[in-house]
Structures are given as structure tokens and as C-alpha cells.
Amino acid sequence: MIIIPGPASRGLGERIAAKLGVDAHPVEHRVFPDGESYIRLTAPVEGEAAVIVQTTSPPQDARLMQLFMMAATAADLGAESVVCVVPYLAYARQDKRFLDGEALSLDVVLKLLEDAGADVLIVIDAHNADSLRRVQRRHGIRVENLSAIPLLAEHLRERSYGGAYSLAPDEGAVHLAEMGGKVLGGTSDFFVKRRDRRTGEIEMVVKDLDIRGRDAVVFDDIISSGGTMARAVEGLKRQGAERVAAACTHGLFMGDAEKRIREAGADLIVATDTVESKFSAVSVARIIAERLKEVTP
Numbered sequence: 001m002i003i004i005p006g007p008a009s010r011g012l013g014e015r016i017a018a019k020l021g022v023d024a025h026p027v028e029h030r031v032f033p034d035g036e037s038y039i040r041l042t043a044p045v046e047g048e049a050a051v052i053v054q055t056t057s058p059p060q061d062a063r064l065m066q067l068f069m070m071a072a073t074a075a076d077l078g079a080e081s082v083v084c085v086v087p088y089l090a091y092a093r094q095d096k097r098f099l100d101g102e103a104l105s106l107d108v109v110l111k112l113l114e115d116a117g118a119d120v121l122i123v124i125d126a127h128n129a130d131s132l133r134r135v136q137r138r139h140g141i142r143v144e145n146l147s148a149i150p151l152l153a154e155h156l157r158e159r160s161y162g163g164a165y166s167l168a169p170d171e172g173a174v175h176l177a178e179m180g181g182k183v184l185g186g187t188s189d190f191f192v193k194r195r196d197r198r199t200g201e202i203e204m205v206v207k208d209l210d211i212r213g214r215d216a217v218v219f220d221d222i223i224s225s226g227g228t229m230a231r232a233v234e235g236l237k238r239q240g241a242e243r244v245a246a247a248c249t250h251g252l253f254m255g256d257a258e259k260r261i262r263e264a265g266a267d268l269i270v271a272t273d274t275v276e277s278k279f280s281a282v283s284v285a286r287i288i289a290e291r292l293k294e295v296t297p
Contacts, residue, residue, distance in 0.1 A: 001296050002045050002079075006054030006070055007037075008063045012087065012273050012285060013053035019289035027070060037062060039069045046078035049296040053085040053288075057252055057275040060090035064109065068116045075117025083120040083296060084113060085288055087274030088250045092123075095131035106135050114141045120295050124148050124274050124284050125176075125221040125249040144291055148249045148272045148284050149176050149219055153183030155270060155282045156217055156245055164215035164245070167191060167206060167236070169228050176219040180247070184217065191232055204235040212240030223248040223271070226257030230264040237265040245270065249284075251277045 005013020007029040017024035025043035052070045056063045074082045091105035122144045126132045129145050136143045166181035168174045168190040181188030191204040218232045229246050236244045246261050251271030273280040
């Protein structure tokens with residue numbers, strides 16, 4: 001097995017290699033003056049399982065192109081199999097057309113990966129796991145969707161959040177809160193959105209949950225602009241929560257996201273290293289390494 005960290009995930013790739021007890025071979029990479037990427041594999045891959053580790057957080061287009069180039073090069077150089085570890089999978093939101101003529105972005109990404117020679121795709125907390133499963137059936141690539149929520153909950157439990165309420169930002173993400181709740185040992189629930197008739201503002205509340213004086217954790221797959229998480233934290237504080245932690249798998253933290261969440265009253269912000277940031281206190285290297293043992297020859 002050859003671990004090949006891409007330009008966007010060198011640290012995570014090296015941590016995965018360490019978990020597996022093998023060497024990491026980061027690609028040689030540079031950007032030309034016109035913005036195009038140069039990629040060169042630095043280890044022979046012929047007859048090997050080539051494991052490419054490359055997240056696709058912003059700038060998504062450049063990182064996806066680098067991913068396609070690495071996968072295609074490994075396949076062209078005779079790798080026995082090509083496994084793409086893409087912790088944060090960009091363009092995963094749209095798998096069906098709401099308006100005529102819309103691009104099916106998730107379909108396009110999987111097709112391009114398959115055409116590049118990828119045999120297996122490993123992702124962490126895909127934005128819509130059901131959509132990913134549906135789209136996968138239209139392609140020959142095998143997709144493995146892992147979750148980092150139990151790891152985040154373990155981290156929080158070690159920091160005295162054991163027994164805290166686990167909340168999801170909406171009903172569609174309640175499975176995240178349920179996974180977190182199993183580790184933390186507290187109740188899990190989700191927010192509902194309510195519009196204030198006087199102001200027209202959207203308020204997020206948890207119905208039938210006495211949270212006054214208790215700790216709470218809001219689990220989500222992505223924090224991007226921070227608006228949803230900020231409203232959730234603010235809602236919990238308004239309902240009397242003692243401490244509130246904002247936890248996510250993929251911390252994009254675009255613009256003033258951190259400021260929004262802090263000002264809403266968050267006592268702790270924590271994310272994983274699927275996207276490297278100052279909040280990446282939890283590594284997904286272990287669960288990826290464990291799955292790689294199962295999917296590689």
C-alpha cells in the first residue's frame with residue numbers, strides 16, 4: 001500500500017500512514033503563473049494499492065483537478081488499485097434537478113473520479129449520505145462513507161461534556177445528534193425553525209426539552225458561513241443552557257463564521273482535520289486507516 005498525500009491533505013495523509021505503519025509519499029506540487037497545477041508522484045505505484053489523500057475544501061475546483069490528476073497518473077503508472085480518500089467531498093449537495101438544465105454536480109464528480117481510474121472513494125460525513133448512495137448505483141466506483149461524529153463526541157466527553165444534550169440543526173441531521181448522544185450519554189434531539197411574527201426573523205428552538213442549566217453540543221457535518229450554527233447556539237443560550245459546544249466534521253469557517261458563532265455564545269468550537277483549521281482538534285486518521293485495511297488488497 002502506498003499512501004500519497006495530496007497538496008490539500010499532507011498532514012492528514014502522513015497521520016494515516018503513521019497509523020498504518022507505512023511511509024507517506026507526498027506528491028511534488030507547484031502552481032504555474034497562470035494558475036494551473038503541476039503534479040508528480042514521488043514513489044513507484046506499479047502493482048500497489050495507491051491511496052490518494054486529498055480533501056476538496058475551497059478552492060474546490062483546483063483541489064478536484066489535482067485529485068483527478070493524481071488518480072489518473074496512479075492508474076496510468078500501473079497501480080493495482082486506486083483508492084481516493086476525499087475527507088470533505090465538494091459538490092456533494094446536488095444529485096437531482098430542481099430546475100430544467102441544472103447540472104448534477106455529485107454525479108459529475110463521481111463520473112470524473114471513475115473515469116480517472118479510481119476504484120474506491122472514501123469520504124467522511126457526506127452532506128447527504130442517501131444522495132451519495134443513490135448516485136453511487138449509477139457508477140462503478142465503490143463509495144465508503146464514514147462518520148467522525150463519535151470521535152468528536154469522545155473528544156468532548158474527555159473535556160467534561162459527558163451527559164450533555166446532543167442537538168442537530170434540523171430533523172434531517174438528527175442521526176448526527178443520535179450518534180453523538182450515544183457517546184456522551186445524554187439526550188439527543190433536533191431544532192425546529194420558528195418565524196417571529198413581529199420581526200420576521202427565524203428562531204431555532206428545541207421543543208419539549210428542558211435544557212436550563214445543562215450543557216449542550218450542537219453536531220453538524222459542515223460549518224461554512226456559521227449562520228446555522230450561530231442560530232442554534234443562540235437558541236440554546238436563550239433557553240438557559242449552561243455551556244454550549246459547536247462541533248462539526250468539516251470546518252470551512254468562511255468569512256466571519258467564527259465571530260458569528262462566538263458572539264452567539266459558543267463556549268467551545270471543535271472540528272476535525274478533514275479540513276485543516278485552528279479548530280481541528282480531532283483527527284480522522286484512525287477511522288480512515290481502519291477502513292483502508294478492509295478495502296485494499
